[in-house]
Amino acid sequence: MAFAAFSGGSEKSSYKVPRKNSTKVALALLLPGMIYLALFFITPLASLVATSLEVPDASGEIGRYQYGFEIGNYWYVIQTYWPHIARSFVYALAATILSLLISYPLAYFIGVRARKWPLIQKLALALVIAPFFISFLLRTFAWKQIFSNESWIVTTLQSLHVLAPDQYLVGTDFMVIFGLTYNFIPFMTLPLYTSLERLDLRLLEAGSDLYATPAKVFRKVTLPITMPGIISGTLMTFIPIAGDYINASRDFLGSSGTQMIGNVVETNFLRINDYPSASALSVLLMAAILGLVVFYVRRSGTEDLL
């Protein structure tokens, strides 16, 4: 999948071998990892659902809850936090579309145009991955400084009357979407690159030989062939963006007006010990994303994700 690009390009040769029929060995290889995931992935999700239904403890002490079956918790979080929920999905949608628009030409350059120069191709790929090597938080904070209220960018925009004298960039929707787009571009570019790298250029020639305009060749040939990369890339960006809370945090690019689901979950879980509502919000986010993944993957007809 997407991360094949990390291992120095996708492995092309695949041997068709009859699989060995030794259940014992297969189990011995599979079980440790599967038990691990059952213990630390599946049961935590179940624990999250259980916590989301809890009610305050009889003692009434803050942060103490007991087992309950309070579906009302969900109704409560939807009513209270619907602006955060809506904002998360709007931000995620905007940032995903932006990173697709930015990444596609870039991936096209690396995967198609740079084919003739393997060295440039390798260097370009390294540059795409380079941001991963420096802390995500440091990168985001760097943008905050670059666009800070006293920065030349903001003062120039103010003197050009693009921004009002009392208007700034940090803390706005624009800034948060900018940060989200920036941070997740590699997750979009790598899967796009993987599918563009395999694009057979003779198909494009055939298209233009049959008098299709370049635009039509792109729409009818390139785009459909690279659809798996687009799907994988959009999922790889949309999912982490919808759950992110660094960019939207007050200490980074956001303000109190840009808080996303993640910020609420963090505050409720780690600061005010409101575990049930934090859990209910997480379960809602998970359900929405799973629904989206299933819908998206079904519509586009690629069910083989792994």
Next chain:
Amino acid sequence: MRYSLGRAALPLYAILAFVYLLIPIVYTFIFSFNNTFKSNITWRGFTFNNWLTVCEEQGVCEAFGNSILIGVVSTVVATALGTAIAIALVRYEFKFRSAVSLLLFLPMATPEIVLGAGLASQFFNFGAEKGIGTVIIAHVMFCLSFVVVTVKARVSSLDPALEEAGSDLYASPSHVFWKITFPLLMPGILSAALLSFALSFDDFIITNFNAGAATTFPKFVYTAASKGIPAAANVVGSAVFLVAILIVVGVQIRSTIKERRLRAVR
């Protein structure tokens, strides 16, 4: 000619995109040399001081050490578990194959905040003390699937004739595995381990939910952000960046040399 303009447009665009991708990295690097006074916001002159006195900044080196420890331990465990699964997926026939694939895909499709909050609620319900141990448990969990995906690609590109040749020459199955399969899988396992370490080292969200009072480097940066991040954090970030680039270049050079040798033999 429109055609030639189009030819030049794409490379130019790519250069602009790379500049955009690199701006925050360059910024972080430059400001690691800033002669700071109280805050590291405005440029006040060049100095090597921040690099020479990194550990004098309270907590930065301890956090960095914790991150390395957590990264190494979770990488070793996740790589071992994941490699076994990858071999089973490609080479063995078993029931519930699609259930196994789904169980491996789901952690990658789950937002980090859900993984983090879920584990934290489990630790809370069981009364487990949060600390470095719980962070390692969490990191192994989310690195596992990425290891499987990476190693799986390598296993499927492995020519089975090599292993068959080994057993035809009377090598025992375990002998075949350790002498033939494992060395051939090594590049895949290595890149899986590197990816896993990178994911663990840079993780913040899941860590923040499960670390309790323990700090890691990203957690240090997050906590410092409200007052302004000290230059020492820029130093650590830049140093890690340089080491990572060296490793990537080294691996690349090594594989190029190997390819050349193989070609020479043929």
